[in-house]
Amino acid sequence: METLERIIAEHPFFADLEPAYTALLTGCASNVRFSPGTYIFREGQEANHFYLLRSGKIALETLTGRSSPITVETLEEGDVLGWSWLVPPYVCNFHARALQETRAIALDGKCLRGKCEQNHDLGYEFLKRFAQIMVRRLHATRFQLLDVYAAR
Amino acid sequence: MTAMAAIDTISPAQDPRLPEPYVVKRVDQDTPDTFSLTLHPEGSVKPIPFRPGQFSMLWVFGVGELPISISGDASEPNKLVYTVRSVGKATHALVSRGAGDQVGVRGPFGVGWPMETARGRDVVIVAGGIGLAPLRPVIYEVLGNREQYGRLVILYGARSPRDVIYRKELSAWARQRETQVLTTVDYGGLSWHGHVGVVTTLFRYARLHPSRSIAMICGPEIMMRFVTRELETLGLNRDDIYVSMERNMKCGEGFCGHCQYGAHFICKDGPVFPYQKIRPLLDKYEL
Amino acid sequence: MARLKQKNDAPQVLEARLLPTLLETLSRHGYDVIGPTVRDGAIVLDHIQSPEQLPAGWTDEQTAGHYRLKSREDRAFFGYAVGPDSWKKYLHPAELMLWSAQKQNGDFRILNNAGEPGRPFALFGVRACDLAAIAKQDRVMMGDQYRNPPYASRRENAFIVAVQCTKSAETCFCASLQTGPRAAGGFDLCLTEMTDARGHCFVVRTGSKRGVELLSELDTTAATDEQQRLEADLVEAAARSQKRAVQTEGLKKFLEDNFDHEGWQKLAARCLTCGNCTMVCPTCFCTTVEDSSNLAGTHAERWRRWDSCFTLSFSYIHGGSIRSSTHARYRQWLTHKFSTWIDQFGSLGCVGCGRCITWCPVGIDVTESIRTLREGNSHGNP
Numbered sequence: 001m002e003t004l005e006r007i008i009a010e011h012p013f014f015a016d017l018e019p020a021y022t023a024l025l026t027g028c029a030s031n032v033r034f035s036p037g038t039y040i041f042r043e044g045q046e047a048n049h050f051y052l053l054r055s056g057k058i059a060l061e062t063l064t065g066r067s068s069p070i071t072v073e074t075l076e077e078g079d080v081l082g083w084s085w086l087v088p089p090y091v092c093n094f095h096a097r098a099l100q101e102t103r104a105i106a107l108d109g110k111c112l113r114g115k116c117e118q119n120h121d122l123g124y125e126f127l128k129r130f131a132q133i134m135v136r137r138l139h140a141t142r143f144q145l146l147d148v149y150a151a152r
Numbered sequence: 153m154t155a156m157a158a159i160d161t162i163s164p165a166q167d168p169r170l171p172e173p174y175v176v177k178r179v180d181q182d183t184p185d186t187f188s189l190t191l192h193p194e195g196s197v198k199p200i201p202f203r204p205g206q207f208s209m210l211w212v213f214g215v216g217e218l219p220i221s222i223s224g225d226a227s228e229p230n231k232l233v234y235t236v237r238s239v240g241k242a243t244h245a246l247v248s249r250g251a252g253d254q255v256g257v258r259g260p261f262g263v264g265w266p267m268e269t270a271r272g273r274d275v276v277i278v279a280g281g282i283g284l285a286p287l288r289p290v291i292y293e294v295l296g297n298r299e300q301y302g303r304l305v306i307l308y309g310a311r312s313p314r315d316v317i318y319r320k321e322l323s324a325w326a327r328q329r330e331t332q333v334l335t336t337v338d339y340g341g342l343s344w345h346g347h348v349g350v351v352t353t354l355f356r357y358a359r360l361h362p363s364r365s366i367a368m369i370c371g372p373e374i375m376m377r378f379v380t381r382e383l384e385t386l387g388l389n390r391d392d393i394y395v396s397m398e399r400n401m402k403c404g405e406g407f408c409g410h411c412q413y414g415a416h417f418i419c420k421d422g423p424v425f426p427y428q429k430i431r432p433l434l435d436k437y438e439l
Numbered sequence: 440m441a442r443l444k445q446k447n448d449a450p451q452v453l454e455a456r457l458l459p460t461l462l463e464t465l466s467r468h469g470y471d472v473i474g475p476t477v478r479d480g481a482i483v484l485d486h487i488q489s490p491e492q493l494p495a496g497w498t499d500e501q502t503a504g505h506y507r508l509k510s511r512e513d514r515a516f517f518g519y520a521v522g523p524d525s526w527k528k529y530l531h532p533a534e535l536m537l538w539s540a541q542k543q544n545g546d547f548r549i550l551n552n553a554g555e556p557g558r559p560f561a562l563f564g565v566r567a568c569d570l571a572a573i574a575k576q577d578r579v580m581m582g583d584q585y586r587n588p589p590y591a592s593r594r595e596n597a598f599i600v601a602v603q604c605t606k607s608a609e610t611c612f613c614a615s616l617q618t619g620p621r622a623a624g625g626f627d628l629c630l631t632e633m634t635d636a637r638g639h640c641f642v643v644r645t646g647s648k649r650g651v652e653l654l655s656e657l658d659t660t661a662a663t664d665e666q667q668r669l670e671a672d673l674v675e676a677a678a679r680s681q682k683r684a685v686q687t688e689g690l691k692k693f694l695e696d697n698f699d700h701e702g703w704q705k706l707a708a709r710c711l712t713c714g715n716c717t718m719v720c721p722t723c724f725c726t727t728v729e730d731s732s733n734l735a736g737t738h739a740e741r742w743r744r745w746d747s748c749f750t751l752s753f754s755y756i757h758g759g760s761i762r763s764s765t766h767a768r769y770r771q772w773l774t775h776k777f778s779t780w781i782d783q784f785g786s787l788g789c790v791g792c793g794r795c796i797t798w799c800p801v802g803i804d805v806t807e808s809i810r811t812l813r814e815g816n817s818h819g820n821p
Contacts, residue, residue: 059340059348071340071348076357099345139378143350144338148372149281149311151185151239151757168585170538170549194546213540213547214732214739239757254547256540400756402728405585408746409725410753412775415782420584436698438767 004029007105011052012078013129021122028111034098040081041092047084048109053077056102061095069095072144080133085109168405171211171256172197174232176249182235182317186282187247188223191232191255199230204289205264205396205424209404210234211256212249216242219401219419221286222260226293232257235285235317261404262423265290266394270366274302276358276388278379280309280351280371284317286396286423287370295328304331305358305365309351309375312337313344332359351375352382362387368424370396377434380427393427414439448645451659452666453630455639458516459490461600461628462563464656470561470598473529475522480508482522484529487563494519501608501793504802513634517564520608521792525721526562526569530593531576533745537589537728540739547739553589559596565626566604567619568611568792572721573599574625578784579724589743598649601626605633605673607681610793612806615684618790620677628654631670642670683796683806685777686813687787693813694778698770702812707766709801714747716795716803717772722780722788723747748772773808 005026008014014022034040034056041047043062055077061069072094075081081104084092090109116123174191181187193199202208202222211217224233238247249255267290275294277287294301306325310316316335326333334354336347347354351371367383369376376395383393399418402408411418414433416425433439453461465472466488474487477494487493499519500507511518540549565573573594580590604611604620613619622629627650630641642662645651662670717723727746732739746753749768754761762768780788789805796804 057345068342071344073353074336074340074346074348078356140350140353143352143374143378146374147311147338148375149309149315149338151237167551167588169588170551173547173549211730213542214730214736216730217728252545254545256547256549398756399761400754402726402746405587406583407580407585407587407724408727409748410727410746412771412779415779417783438762438764439698 004031004105007031007054008052011054011105013052013080013133017125021119021125024115024119024122025107025112028108028115029105030108032104032106034102034104036098036100038098040096040098042095043092045092047082047090047092049106050083050085050109050112051081051104051106053079053081054103054105056104057099058102059097059099061097074099083130083134085113086130168258168261169403171209171217171258173254174257176251176253176255177231178251179247179249183315185239186235186237186315186317188233188235189246189249189255190224191234191257193230194254199232200260201229202226202232202260202289203264204267204293205286206260206262207286207404207423208232208234208257208259208261209401210246211258212242212245213254213256215245217256217258217402218242218246219261219404220246221396221423223285223288224292225296226289227296235282235288237282259404261419263421263425265368265396265424266366266426267293270294271300272302274305274361274365276305276307276360276365276367276383278307278351278367278369278371278383280375280379281311281315282317283369283371283375283396284308287368288318288321290368291325295325295331298329302330302364303359303361304328305360306331306333307351307354307358308333308335309354309371310335310337312339313341313346334358350378352378355382355386360386363389365392367393368396369393373397373434380431380434390428390431391426394424395427395430396423397425397430398423448651450662450667450670451643451654451657452662453641453643453657453659455514455516455632455634455641457658458493458641460657462487462490464653465561465563465598465600468598468653469558471556471558472561472563473526474563475517475519477508481506482508482519484522484524484526498606499608501610501797502802503610503796503804504799506797514639515632515634517602517604517630517632518606520604520606520611521566521569521794523719523794523798525719525792525794526565526573527576527721527724529560529562530573530597531580531590531724531726535589535743537741537743539741542737542739555589555592559598560593561598561600563600565599565601566792567601567622568613568790569721570599570601570622570625571613571618571790572792575722575780575784575786575788575790576724578786583784598653599626599628599646601629601646603629603631603670603674604677605631607677608793608797609682610796610804611681611791612683612685612793613791614678614681616687616787616789616791620674626650631674633666633669633673640666642666683793683804685789685791685806685809687777690809690813691778691781694774697812698774700812702815703766703770706803706808706811707764707769709803710749710765710769711801712749712751712765712768713800714749715798715800716805717747717749718745719794719798721792721794722776722790725753748775773805776805777809 009022058075059071060073173194177190207221220234223235238244340348399411401411404419406417406420472487475482476485476492496511496514498511580587601622626646629644725746726743729742751760776788
């Protein structure tokens with residue numbers, strides 16, 4: 001679909017991706033919408049998709065043994081949700097809950113993995129972008145772990 | 153030089169060694185362990201003008217004295233506001249004061265935020281935890297003199313929703329024109345629908361013009377290191393970034409020697425420093 | 440001996456037997472004379488009411504971590520180097536009440552009642568290194584952004600009788616820092632003791648109007664050229680005999696660039712962080728304040744006490760001490776003296792008196808520390 005392809009091309013995650021690859025990826029893509037409170041995926045489920053967020057807000061949650069879950073991160077327009085589909089055992093590590101009306105492009109994980117195996121150049125472009133996000137998230141997570149505002 | 157202005161605000165009769173009696177007008181609780189005290193000068197005590205970023209030495213009779221940043225409006229020097237986190241004996245004594253109790257005040261001391269340099273520019277405030285308190289006078293100054301400054305961007309990070317200070321004001325500030333307020337917490341609960349993540353994660357949502365901006369940062373030292381690095385990556389000039397440092401203080405006048413940070417006395421050469429000046433010191437372990 | 444009218448600034452000679460008259464004259468002018476005296480096996484500073492208290496005939500033997508008094512063969516009054524006390528004991532007292540406060544009906548009143556000494560001090564026997572140290576503390580206490588009134592009131596009225604050393608201790612290194620043994624200025628009177636077969640006397644120089652006036656009340660003769668030459672030779676000999684030195688050229692930059700030098704940990708391996716060095720150092724000025732009140736809560740006091748950057752609490756802020764390791768504290772002290780003091784006050788913080796070397800219980804030698812670091816001798820022995 002032409003509009004879907006354009007949406008993918010314009011998403012920050014795929015900035016500067018060759019149009020040929022964008023076209024390839026579109027084959028795995030679909031438009032999705034989540035109403036507030038919906039769980040997009042839950043911890044422990046099979047990880048089948050990753051999402052390019054177009055609007056709205058998602059909370060990544062986990063349970064700590066206390067009564068209610070803790071949110072460890074929120075994601076918004078321009079962010080990417082979900083990468084457990086990329087590495088075995090392909091299982092979600094957190095709950096993802098929509099806090100607001102959220103629109104996104106969902107990309108099918110198995111489909112993507114297949115295309116990347118066939119076309120390593122596409123795979124490399126993909127992993128380059130993912131690596132950047134992961135490094136930034138890792139730094140932010142480590143910073144979060146330091147619990148800098150806690151009273152000693 | 154701003155350090156000289158600090159002396160100019162002290163009247164000749166005022167001896168910086170002697171606390172002046174101020175009365176607690178009200179105590180507001182901001183979070184489970186953080187309180188804001190509003191003090192008025194007692195009787196004939198003359199209020200002393202302060203600059204955003206300066207601090208006072210607050211004394212509780214017979215208990216002890218603490219350096220606390222002034223977090224009130226600099227255009228109302230007869231109403232000194234201090235936001236204090238109760239973490240030990242002296243802070244606990246301070247926040248336990250009630251309306252009508254006296255607190256001794258010495259000061260103001262120190263070099264404050266560069267308000268003159270910020271005129272005509274976008275002001276970016278990045279605060280962590282109680283670090284928002286020394287920056288609040290800057291926000292008041294900018295919002296109270298709106299035409300003299302450009303955009304105001306406030307990025308604030310706290311540990312969890314219940315640790316967010318000045319919550320009502322943050323909402324009110326967000327509604328001001330040419331003002332963007334983003335608040336995030338390290339850990340969120342079900343009832344928190346705002347951002348969750350460390351304060352550096354807010355940069356991608358902030359509308360910044362790096363070349364027009366002057367950034368003022370206050371929070372735990374680790375947080376300031378992460379934030380300054382992020383600001384540099386975004387293209388801000390090191391000369392346009394200011395941080396507020398903290399060390400052990402006993403006198404506020406540069407005599408006790410405790411607050412030395414490299415060659416700088418935080419009480420009189422700071423607490424606000426241009427990032428350029430202390431950048432080589434920030435990475436030194438046990439300086 | 441007839442007293443000849445001399446030019447005001449010409450050096451005079453005072454016979455040793457007449458030294459007591461100098462003490463009496465100072466006393467008569469209302470000064471509280473502070474000078475050297477023997478106590479507890481050392482030459483310390485104390486109030487001097489009579490000349491018998493002066494350590495005539497004593498000398499000291501000082502090396503790293505070692506101090507002993509020995510008898511001299513003569514009765515020289517100043518035949519030793521500096522002891523553990525320095526003049527900050529009086530100008531910047533170890534314990535001082537800054538003010539007290541009364542509380543009544545919930546209201547407090549601060550009484551600006553810090554005790555001032557009743558009489559001005561006459562500092563008797565100030566060595567050149569200590570003159571330099573006083574000048575450095577003047578810069579800190581009276582020459583910077585804020586003025587320190589307790590220091591200023593004691594300092595401004597103090598009469599200084601300097602003494603030029605004619606014998607250096609092994610731990611002295613003032614010559615390499617150009618802070619002595621010659622006393623260049625900053626005194627009211629300056630004595631150089633000469634005792635040999637020809638007799639026992641002092642060459643006296645004036646350094647101020649006050650000094651000239653006081654000297655005119657003493658029975659002195661003009662110093663001959665020969666006496667002046669001998670004075671210069673003795674001081675020069677004291678300088679040449681010094682065994683230790685600090686090479687200051689490039690030292691500040693070296694310390695700035697070598698914060699992470701491996702050598703710091705080796706150097707500090709012996710350090711006990713006892714703080715003796717800071718207590719005996721004539722330029723160390725750090726203090727802490729202690730607030731206290733009586734049990735009824737009606738009376739409070741604030742006391743100022745000497746503090747040391749070697750304590751853990753010195754750098755404590757919520758969360759812990761910034762400088763918790765020994766080597767970080769040792770590095771802080773040494774870097775302050777030889778590098779950051781220059782940024783802060785325009786000169787070195789060290790005067791080469793050697794006290795820190797003598798009084799360190801494990802004999803850490805600052806001159807050796809600096810040399811070891813600069814030689815880049817990370818495999819060497821501290």
